[in-house]
Amino acid sequence: MRDDEAIEKVLGALRATASPAGMERRAVNALLERLGADGVKTARSWSMGLLSSFSGGRAFGLRGGDLAAAGVIAVLTVVFAVARSQHRPGLGPTDAAKAEVSMQVRAPQPSPNSGRGDDRALPAQSDHRTLPRRATREMTGVSLRVRAATITSYPAPVAPLSAEERMLLQVARTGGPEEIAMLDPVARAKEEAEGEAEFERFAGQSRHE
Amino acid sequence: MTSIGECGLMFSSIEGARSEIDLAALVETHSAVLFRVAHSVLRSRTDAEDVVQDVFVRVLEHRANLPAVREMRVWLVRIAWNLALDRRRRVRPEQMDEEFAGELVARDVPADEAMADVRRMTAVLRQIERLPRDERQVLLLSTTEELETAEVARVMGKSESAVRALLFRARKRLRERMERGVRT
Numbered sequence: 001m002r003d004d005e006a007i008e009k010v011l012g013a014l015r016a017t018a019s020p021a022g023m024e025r026r027a028v029n030a031l032l033e034r035l036g037a038d039g040v041k042t043a044r045s046w047s048m049g050l051l052s053s054f055s056g057g058r059a060f061g062l063r064g065g066d067l068a069a070a071g072v073i074a075v076l077t078v079v080f081a082v083a084r085s086q087h088r089p090g091l092g093p094t095d096a097a098k099a100e101v102s103m104q105v106r107a108p109q110p111s112p113n114s115g116r117g118d119d120r121a122l123p124a125q126s127d128h129r130t131l132p133r134r135a136t137r138e139m140t141g142v143s144l145r146v147r148a149a150t151i152t153s154y155p156a157p158v159a160p161l162s163a164e165e166r167m168l169l170q171v172a173r174t175g176g177p178e179e180i181a182m183l184d185p186v187a188r189a190k191e192e193a194e195g196e197a198e199f200e201r202f203a204g205q206s207r208h209e
Numbered sequence: 210m211t212s213i214g215e216c217g218l219m220f221s222s223i224e225g226a227r228s229e230i231d232l233a234a235l236v237e238t239h240s241a242v243l244f245r246v247a248h249s250v251l252r253s254r255t256d257a258e259d260v261v262q263d264v265f266v267r268v269l270e271h272r273a274n275l276p277a278v279r280e281m282r283v284w285l286v287r288i289a290w291n292l293a294l295d296r297r298r299r300v301r302p303e304q305m306d307e308e309f310a311g312e313l314v315a316r317d318v319p320a321d322e323a324m325a326d327v328r329r330m331t332a333v334l335r336q337i338e339r340l341p342r343d344e345r346q347v348l349l350l351s352t353t354e355e356l357e358t359a360e361v362a363r364v365m366g367k368s369e370s371a372v373r374a375l376l377f378r379a380r381k382r383l384r385e386r387m388e389r390g391v392r393t
Contacts, residue, residue: 003387006329007380010337013313014252014352019244023258027236030262031269160254163311170320 236265239282242355243289249349250293252309252334256300260292267292283363286356290346290364306334336386344379347372 161169240261247260267288268275278284310330314323337345343365350361362372 003329003333003384006326006333007383007387009313010310010330010333011348011352013309014245014249014349015354017245017248017254019241019261020254020258023244023261024236024240026258027240027262027265028233031232031236031265034266034269160312163308166311167320170316 232265232269235268235281235285239285240265242282242353243285245353245355246286246289246350247293249352250290250297251300252305253300256296256305257293260289260296263292264288280363283360286350286353286360286364290350303331303335306331310334333383333387336383339386340379340382343367344375344382347375348379348383351376 243261243264244257247257248254251257251260264285268285307327310327313330314326318326337348340348346365347361350356350364351358356364358369358372362369365372367375
């Protein structure tokens with residue numbers, strides 16, 4: 001291989017590298033885990049953001065003391081929502097946050113033209129009835145609208161062989177017919193019988209001579 | 210697939226309203242290009258995938274700034290590039306390069322010839338890493354087929370003509386160094 005060929009081969013391989021199957025799904029799962037981990041912090045910052053976005057409360061005729069009271073009420077509301085979600089049976093703090101995120105998972109919308117209507121729905125539909133939508137928005141800040149129609153679930157890809165393993169395979173398995181036959185007892189017996197018959201033929205010819 | 214313009218429109222439309230950000234759509238649209246960018250630096254599929262996840266975690270952490278982002282793909286590629294460089298400093302790049310080169314060698318060639326090819330392609334990868342920073346970046350980004358010259362220019366903060374010149378110089382320098390058999 002010449003230098004030019006090596007350069008083009010390397011650059012071409014970098015260009016042709018395909019992303020692993022299911023990478024998008026795993027990325028979304030990582031985001032869900034992340035949201036589950038800092039859901040409470042997000043809720044606090046989101047509620048403060050909402051307060052500040054009300055132009056200091058003047059638009060609603062609030063004065064300084066009223067604004068402070070409104071802030072306390074908002075924080076208490078969020079704390080109440082968090083406490084309520086954490087006390088739901090069967091859900092820990094992380095699970096509760098995940099459930100609130102997955103609540104916004106939309107059901108697949110099979111399009112008549114897309115041809116992808118057979119994609120699987122995510123198992124989160126029942127949560128629509130059990131959790132308040134507004135609380136979810138405040139908890140997560142960002143809606144993860146996981147579109148099951150476009151992101152399907154894949155198992156983790158098979159780990160590729162290492163360079164050493166591949167070289168070992170090349171050395172150990174030349175793939176010749178004799179080697180393959182030795183792995184099959186029936187074929188091996190047949191091969192031995194043929195060898196024996198050939199030897200007998202050769203021995204017979206030698207005796208005649 | 211969502212274009213850059215559509216992404217910019219979506220985020221500009223939510224600027225005032227603080228409405229929902231379709232992060233899953235971002236993942237779906239951009240993860241492939243981000244993977245290729247990260248892989249061009251790291252030459253490891255698992256590490257490149259980790260970088261893609263880290264990019265979107267960063268997006269999640271800085272979602273307050275998203276309305277200001279006009280060119281989502283360019284912005285994401287910049288993040289991926291920097292995260293990949295950070296990761297490359299922490300891992301052993303030589304080992305990754307050898308493994309990657311080993312994957313490129315044809316299986317039907319004799320072992321001694323295969324070893325020589327692996328060495329040559331590992332040398333190419335090593336020489337790419339020793340190119341001047343801008344030349345290396347433009348060479349690797351240009352291997353990402355989704356990125357056109359104009360986008361590479363915006364990622365690097367340079368003009369298109371400068372990017373073309375850098376790419377020409379990078380290839381020339383790489384070829385010369387390979388011919389000279391520069392070794393360290």
